[in-house]
Amino acid sequence: MHPEQVPPVLADALFRPVRTGNAFEETMERMLQAIRLGAIPPGGRLPPERELSARLGISRVTLREALRALQESGHVESRRGRYGGTFVRPVPTHRAVAGPPPSPEAVEDTLTLRFVLETGAAETAAARALGPQVRRHLRACLQDCASAPPTDYRRTDSRLHLAIAEATGAPSLTGAVADVRSRLNALLAAIPRIPANIEHSDAQHRDIVNAILDGDPPAARTAMAEHLAGTASLLRGFLA
Known part of the structure; x- marks a missing residue:
């Protein structure tokens, strides 16, 4: 599924504007939620930066910081070229402790x-x-x-x-x-x-x-x- 195929209502719900006080953290939450819910599945491309920053109501600087953090955490990867962009990777595991994840x-x-x-x-x-x-x-x-x-x-x-x-x-x-x-x-x-x-x-x-x-x-x-x-x-x- 490509980003443009995400139903508009779902896109509006997932990428709604964030509050300014914690713009970076809330942007991370929105992006992770979209990945976790499968709105953009592994291999799918995120919407362009201009569209995402407008939907979220944040600066492109804040968005790029969030995307960089998601890339470092293994959730997305950046690809260059004509068909480049930011693509979702299979959800990584970060758990440093044994046992099931918290509910x-x-x-x-x-x-x-x-x-x-x-x-x-x-x-x-x-x-x-x-x-x-x-x-x-x-x-x-x-x-x-x-x-x-x-x-x-x-x-x-x-x-x-x-x-x-x-x-x-x-x-x-x-x-x-x-x-x-x-x-x-x-x-x-x-x-x-x-x-x-x-x-x-x-x-x-x-x-x-x-x-x-x-x-x-x-x-x-x-x-x-x-x-x-x-x-x-x-x-x-x-x-x-």
Whole structure:
């Protein structure tokens, strides 16, 4: 099936405009969904960049970043020449852990619990009068995460999110965030690390920590919600 043979209604549903806050991650989710559902089967060619960027409501730079990530993860390949383009490859396996893949229900359960806990943690931390030690710790965790090599990124990412929970002064909440983070890391281990997503996450981490340190609860909650939505889009795209 060629892209132009995809029924218009299906194409509109799969390649609908994304939100600007997590444009890269949501573009990945849309593309992976189209591949997973077989709208564009193995060997099929994706629509041209101009058409895709217009449908998704994103820049061609963002689209190319997503296509490059999909190529690196083994989902698509680029071919040159008169009949070139971006073609879907057989779905690769990235799972680094043994056992069956998580069910869509398990993925959604983890993402929902994380959203409730971590948006609340960011909002609560921003509402508190934080002492110098807590403020230094947040900044240090932020810097460690931003400067971490790829092999250490998820550990420092986890530590930053736990530091935000610790800043609430509620040990039970910190424990709950630690539990859900363990579940999240098991999901993240089953998908490839994507440099563009990590760069985006680093920028969002700065927004979250700055809002907390500025004592702005609504901004901290909003920044955390946007950050979590980006990760959720990737996990749904790869695993759902």
